[in-house]
Amino acid sequence: MTQRDENEGTIRRCSADDSTDILSIINAAAEAYRGVIPPDRWHEPYMPAGELAAELADGVAFSGYRVKDRLIGVMGVQELHNVDLIRHAYVLPDRQGQGIGSRLLRHLCQDATRPILIGTWAAADWAIRFYERHGFARVEESSVAPLLTAYWNVPERQIATSVVLSSPPLSHDGAGRLIAVRRRKGRDSAWESDDPHASKGVASMMIECRSALQPDRPAIIRTKTPVSPHRFQRLLSVL
Ligand SMILES: CC(C)(COP(=O)(O)OP(=O)(O)OC[C@H]1O[C@@H](n2cnc3c(N)ncnc32)[C@H](O)[C@@H]1OP(=O)(O)O)[C@@H](O)C(=O)NCCC(=O)NCCS
Numbered sequence: 001m002t003q004r005d006e007n008e009g010t011i012r013r014c015s016a017d018d019s020t021d022i023l024s025i026i027n028a029a030a031e032a033y034r035g036v037i038p039p040d041r042w043h044e045p046y047m048p049a050g051e052l053a054a055e056l057a058d059g060v061a062f063s064g065y066r067v068k069d070r071l072i073g074v075m076g077v078q079e080l081h082n083v084d085l086i087r088h089a090y091v092l093p094d095r096q097g098q099g100i101g102s103r104l105l106r107h108l109c110q111d112a113t114r115p116i117l118i119g120t121w122a123a124a125d126w127a128i129r130f131y132e133r134h135g136f137a138r139v140e141e142s143s144v145a146p147l148l149t150a151y152w153n154v155p156e157r158q159i160a161t162s163v164v165l166s167s168p169p170l171s172h173d174g175a176g177r178l179i180a181v182r183r184r185k186g187r188d189s190a191w192e193s194d195d196p197h198a199s200k201g202v203a204s205m206m207i208e209c210r211s212a213l214q215p216d217r218p219a220i221i222r223t224k225t226p227v228s229p230h231r232f233q234r235l236l237s238v239l
Helices: 016-033 049-057 100-109 125-133 141-151 156-160 172-192 200-212 229-237
Strands: 010-013 060-067 070-079 084-091 116-121 162-167
Touching (some): 010 100, 016 070, 060 084, 060 100, 070 100, 084 100, 125 162, 141 156, 141 172
Parallel strands (some): 084 116
Antiparallel strands (some): 010 060, 060 070, 070 084
């Protein structure tokens, strides 16, 4: 997907080849956090290469703003069961405040059909204002920890020092309903899990399937939800 804008910048999906540039943008832009976020949450580099690789493997899809093929800003989307998360929004320091983050955010939100959630540091008031200007609203404090626990994989200390913003705005009850659906869908889609060990249910059901296989006869294994051949092979490979 490509979109031209008036400054000749182009927004398009990043590929695995962009990982080094994504990392340098994140780590340069994250300097904004130095001395602002709690000192025990600051580390260098802010995002190590292994963490970015894990985020990509976890389904975070980055889009990048490029000028003459040089990556200037990045923003990721992670589609979860019933929400989209905006993850890792960073623009090179000398290009911040020029509307690039706004374009990336609008681009990623334009086709959204589900609630969009963003988590950021409570102390990053500029980032909170940035999102608020784009129609996001902070969820109530009592919903922050339940949402972060349900949709993110962050340590307790980070939960205590973060805020969550949502578009459209989310009431306390609305957040509770989202989380309940997410938990239910999470169980239903266990068959589709990328990690065959993610659910004991999956492992034990697959073992039952295997014990039913006849070596001399092709077997038909039915799954509750569609499973791609690739995922199915991965599930079988752990048995
Ligand atoms: C937040 C960020 C992605 C926004 O991208 P951007 O290209 O600067 O965004 P825009 O130019 O479209 O809008 C920037 C607005 O936010 C403010 N802003 C953004 N970053 C700021 C910063 N580090 N310090 C102060 N204000 C900042 C600008 O004043 C501007 O306000 P305005 O619209 O009233 O002029 C980018 O500034 C950035 O990388 N910041 C540091 C890292 C960060 O906080 N990331 C958010 C992680 S959730």
